[in-house]
Amino acid sequence: MNAEPIKVEPIATVIGGRVDPTDDHWGGTRAIIRLDPAYPLEVVQGLEEFSHLIVVWQFHRASPQDIALHARSPRNNPRWPATGTFVHRNHRRPNQLATSFPRLLSVDGLDLHVADLDAVDGTPIVDLAPYFQELGPRGSLRQPDWPGEMLKHYWDDPTGR
Template identity: 70%
Template sequence: MATYQVESIATVVGGHTRVQDDYQGGVESIIRLDGTYPLETLQGIEEFSHIVVTWRFHLASPGDVQLHARSPRGNESWPATGTFVHRNHRRPNQLAISYPRLLKVEGRDLLVTDLDAVDGTPIIDLAPYFEQMGPRGQVRQPAWPGEMLADYWHDASERP
């Protein structure tokens, strides 16, 4: 199996301070580009409403990886599904992809909202979201993700 070494290109500053399953919405944070990259690497990104952010679950450990079928969030009313059907830190490479809204760019700082990573999260890659590269055709999924994520993007200030 091939292995790859990647370095973070940016870091999340502010925003969520702890890992939580739901109420991710309405929180602003900064994606701060590392100083080794010239500012022109961001040139034009402010024209886009959303960006694609690849990040690492840096608070997870290799021991968190689970290579077996299990019910999402331990809820037995949802079917047991395999590791690659979950979108959490228990995946082998412990990577995530998010689509936050880009509010503004100030130098190396990208101010975003609705990024579900926590303060200090290393960013592996970022790119603008191109509508034409989103899913083609009708999106299909079982009922359980909608049930599980019903509160995911609720405003964090409304957290019980």
């Protein structure tokens, strides 16, 4: 491609929550998305009215050597079919970015208290917005069986609560 590179700067950082990334058991995880203190408080005005956020974040612990532009079985499980890079939702992507949909618990100044954010402490946040259900998927959803099998325990609470 001949497109110019896009410069993206973090707007916030994840504080607290999980320290180590894992494949499953993200349910109940609470963290703070701490926005850049240089931003005026007005940037979050009205955000507390929403239940969920769309958060774009960087796999900051991954390296460029982790990028895998080929087909492979999800989680290297041979029971699941080999699928291409853009069928996976992991750090092996070219820009090593992820999207999550955490619950917004409260807004305290520039600290956004969230639950079910599957990013670890120290993760750079590159963008966020409230989730509008009107802009969610339209029509019926379709997917093969393997994502449901693979993610069966993704949102389990690690404490068993």
